[in-house]
Amino acid sequence: MATKAVNLETQRAKLERKERAILDAARAVFIEHGFDGARVSEIARRASIGEGTIYSYYESKAELMLAVLQQFWDGLTLEAEAVMASIKAEGFFERLQALAQYHLNTVIVNADFINLTFALRRNNSEVSVSRDHLRHYVAVFDQLFRRGQDRGELRKDAVLWQARDVFYGALEYSARSIEMTMDVNRHLRQQKPVVDQMISLFQAHYGAQHQAPEPDNSALDRLSSKLDQLSEKFDSLDKRLSR
Amino acid sequence: MATKAVNLETQRAKLERKERAILDAARAVFIEHGFDGARVSEIARRASIGEGTIYSYYESKAELMLAVLQQFWDGLTLEAEAVMASIKAEGFFERLQALAQYHLNTVIVNADFINLTFALRRNNSEVSVSRDHLRHYVAVFDQLFRRGQDRGELRKDAVLWQARDVFYGALEYSARSIEMTMDVNRHLRQQKPVVDQMISLFQAHYGAQHQAPEPDNSALDRLSSKLDQLSEKFDSLDKRLSR
DNA sequence: TCCTTTATTGAGCTTGACTCGAAAATACCG
DNA sequence: CGGTATTTTCGAGTCAAGCTCAATAAAGGA
Helix, strand or coil, rough: HHHHHHHHHHHHHHHHHHHHHHHHHHHHHHHHHHHHHHHHHHHHHHHCCHHHHHHHHHCCCHHHHHHHHHHHHHHHHHHHHHHHHCCCCCCCEEEEEHHHHHHHHHHCCCHHHHHHHHHHCCCCCHHHHHHHHHHHHHHHHHHHHHHHHHHHCCCCCCCHHHHHHHHHHHHHCCCHHHHHHCCCHHHHHHHHHHHHHHHHHHHHHHHHHHHCCCCCCHHHHHHHHHHHHHHHHHHHHHHHHCC | CHHHHHHHHHHHHHHHHHHHHHHHHHHHHHHHHHHHCCHHHHHHHCCCCCHHHHHCCCCCCCHHHHHHHHHHHHHHHHHHHHHHHHCCCCCCHHHHHHHHHHHHHHHHCCCCCCCCHCCCCCCCHHHHHHHHHHHHHHHHHHHHHHHHHCCCCCCCCCHHHHHHHHHHHHHHHHHHHHHHHHCHEEEEEEEEHHHHHHHHHHHHHHHHHHHCCCHHHHHHHHHHHHHHHHHHHHHHHHHHHCC
16 A cells, blocks of 8 residues: 555656656757757657657647746746735835836846747637736736725826736837847846836826826915015015105 | 840749739738748649749748748838828827827737747747848837937937837737737727827826926916015115115 | 740658557556 | 556657759740
């Protein structure tokens, strides 16, 4: 009995180890050569198994890549949530900045994976799955935006999905742009300005305090009344002198 | 001589017609089935030529697709430039709005092509070409932004490429988002709010006038006149005392 | 009209994803 | 342990699709 249980356990572990080996090899080969450039035979060789074995774990090459991407995006989502959980600051814009910083850096560092994800957008049946990765990840942004609105730091009249799309899309494209035009050494240096600009852009338009930008009339009123008082004093002085 | 010239002409025309037929067929098949799903044999059949003939016009399937995309992006760039040329308004933000409107609509309508472009991002040698399409198109945005800065309507301290990336990226992702989550009937209706929000977002942060948000001069004018009056009273008082 | 040059063709070559029957490994049972 | 059933692994073989190329057709030129 005991031996049986142990055997089952080790057996399952063995299978899992093998599956992980396949996934690791696949990840490396896909990143190295892209989807079409990757040879299933090479993945098998690197995982030290027969080519046919892969097909008893995954239906097809495409599904194997999907598993790799799934793993990657799940990791991203967890990391993003961890960043949100770990940050001490309560303020919406501080949290937004932290998320932006994390996101931008991640997208740049993992550009390979992002491109792979795009590469899988063809076969219509797979598109939906590919979308789900993203949707799940973007949900982290949605959550933060909703909270910002609840706390009254994000304009109540802001359409959430629109704001989120602007924020997410701007960062994603900025990442692509940085990656495209800058050499690797400048990547890190370019990130902060981009994040800062995004945050101040959002503060300028979406910050709740900017809804009523009335130019502080109270101060003017106070000045005005002081002048009136002065004027009266003058008048009384004037009268006294003229007497 | 005359016949020779005519023959050459018709011959060239014939070749061009054939090339166009291939391109047309390829475009249709690529959009219908994506890059990997497209069969070269089907393209040949639709263009009414032998499969081998395609390879005397284009090196490979990938290059054929590149030609299709080239044509598409060139068209986009021309159209965008035409929009910019045709718009009467001189103001930067009005022009920006027109461009945004055009861009958003275009990206949604031609989502197939955009996805195809992404799909070709793998083979490293081709990436550069794929980038060039985009760069050329984005140049239209750059030009507008530069002009806005020259006219003093866009903050002088704005970093141009950053602002452009935010603008372009936000619109592109918004388009994807609209296309992803809305049904076709709502596409058009969703476009205007997104564009409007982008414009007011940019006005709020990048508008030059927001550098000095002078608050209601009338009040200041009133104060100033009061001071003038006071000053006069002083003068008259001064004169009387010195006498 | 005949020869040269160019264009077209589709049968076949090559490559790579995927199948499948057999063999090896493992589990189960007396 | 030995034998049998079940599961897992394997890689040679199949098939499909991009691409080549020798043969053929068309065009050009004298």
